[in-house]
Amino acid sequence: MNHYSWKSSYTTTALLVGSCCLLAVAAQQQQQQQQQSRSKLAGAFEFVLDFVRRKHSSHIDDDSASNKGMQVLGAGFARSGTKSTEEALKILGHKVYDTRSMLEHSEHIPRWLRAAEDYKQYHNLTELEALLKDIEAEGYTATLDFPVNLFALPLAELRPNAKVLFTVRDNEDKWFESWSDITHLMGHLICRPWKWLIGNFDFPEQLLTILEDFPRTHSQYPEHIYRPLPWFEILHHPAIVDDPGQKERWIALHQDFLKRCQQTLPPDRLLVFNVKQGWAPLLQFLGVDNDALRQQDFPNVNDRSSLQTVRWVMDVVAAGLPLWISLQTYFAYRIARCGVSMITSAAAETKKAKRA
Numbered sequence: 001m002n003h004y005s006w007k008s009s010y011t012t013t014a015l016l017v018g019s020c021c022l023l024a025v026a027a028q029q030q031q032q033q034q035q036q037s038r039s040k041l042a043g044a045f046e047f048v049l050d051f052v053r054r055k056h057s058s059h060i061d062d063d064s065a066s067n068k069g070m071q072v073l074g075a076g077f078a079r080s081g082t083k084s085t086e087e088a089l090k091i092l093g094h095k096v097y098d099t100r101s102m103l104e105h106s107e108h109i110p111r112w113l114r115a116a117e118d119y120k121q122y123h124n125l126t127e128l129e130a131l132l133k134d135i136e137a138e139g140y141t142a143t144l145d146f147p148v149n150l151f152a153l154p155l156a157e158l159r160p161n162a163k164v165l166f167t168v169r170d171n172e173d174k175w176f177e178s179w180s181d182i183t184h185l186m187g188h189l190i191c192r193p194w195k196w197l198i199g200n201f202d203f204p205e206q207l208l209t210i211l212e213d214f215p216r217t218h219s220q221y222p223e224h225i226y227r228p229l230p231w232f233e234i235l236h237h238p239a240i241v242d243d244p245g246q247k248e249r250w251i252a253l254h255q256d257f258l259k260r261c262q263q264t265l266p267p268d269r270l271l272v273f274n275v276k277q278g279w280a281p282l283l284q285f286l287g288v289d290n291d292a293l294r295q296q297d298f299p300n301v302n303d304r305s306s307l308q309t310v311r312w313v314m315d316v317v318a319a320g321l322p323l324w325i326s327l328q329t330y331f332a333y334r335i336a337r338c339g340v341s342m343i344t345s346a347a348a349e350t351k352k353a354k355r356a
């Protein structure tokens with residue numbers, strides 16, 4: 001077993017025990033609460049488990065997508081409606097490669113980093129092309145979200161028929177507010193115990209530095225991180241969004257990246273899209289003729305409250321980690337003892353039978 005799978009299988013088991021305890025509590029409370037909040041909780045568990053197991057739950061039928069190649073390249077940043085857009089693209093039959101797909105294929109991460117270096121330093125697209133071919137071979141037809149969005153232009157260069165979808169919010173201030181908020185909410189992934197359990201989660205920032213010369217920030221204990229328990233940390237001040245000048249830097253990056261896309265791509269290859277506009281512009285841009293869909297509401301997923309639940313679950317799992325591990329060890333011991341006593345009694349039976 002390699003380093004990663006050892007960590008993930010151990011964590012999965014620990015999380016499963018924790019999840020069972022929590023689900024028991026949730027089931028008890030369900031009588032008073034509505035169905036909705038429970039399914040949100042279940043969804044949160046699924047997210048956490050998927051995340052640790054690095055399994056992407058949003059696969060579509062592999063056969064239907066295979067060999068179509070990359071068709072849609074997401075250039076929008078996280079918190080610009082990418083999750084709702086992902087849902088929409090899945091409805092249109094796409095298989096989407098995003099941050100979770102990068103984590104699922106952890107062997108891709110060093111390749112993305114190498115591809116970024118080669119592209120930035122020598123405009124050498126060899127590694128990116130090889131990686132793209134491997135991704136396409138798995139049936140992916142779209143990329144979305146930060147940090148894959150940073151590759152939108154070189155990927156567009158490699159696939160001249162692919163279209164670039166730049167998701168945006170109403171304005172950059174609003175986008176940054178949401179990005180900062182979600183970084184506060186989910187930034188704990190770089191803290192204990194998650195950094196022990198899932199490894200370093202800093203490749204998005206590394207890619208940002210390589211491709212966009214974005215200065216590296218470092219969230220440190222105790223300035224940015226609060227440590228209520230030796231194994232449990234809370235990131236109260238993520239340096240990447242909270243340090244002085246970071247807001248201006250992020251907004252400048254967003255504006256500059258959009259401008260570069262507009263200058264590089266012909267208008268029919270680029271759509272600047274706000275999910276509030278609904279299906280119509282997206283369907284037109286992708287050349288999909290579907291009147292029924294056009295009338296429907298655009299998907300609205302991954303709102304803040306479901307991530308809040310994910311965070312809550314992760315905090316409970318993290319704070320109680322020694323308890324989950326002890327419970328797991330205890331049950332393993334009970335099962336082993338039960339097995340031993342079964343073997344001993346079976347042996348005794350055999351002996352008795354022989355004597356008789």
Ligand SMILES: *[C@@H]1O[C@H](CO)[C@@H](O)[C@H](O)[C@H]1NC(C)=O
Pocket residue numbers: 118122124125126127
């Ligand atoms: C581009 O990069 C690859 C490795 O990533 C290397 O093998 C190749 O020689 C490079 N091409 C040029 C023209 O430098």
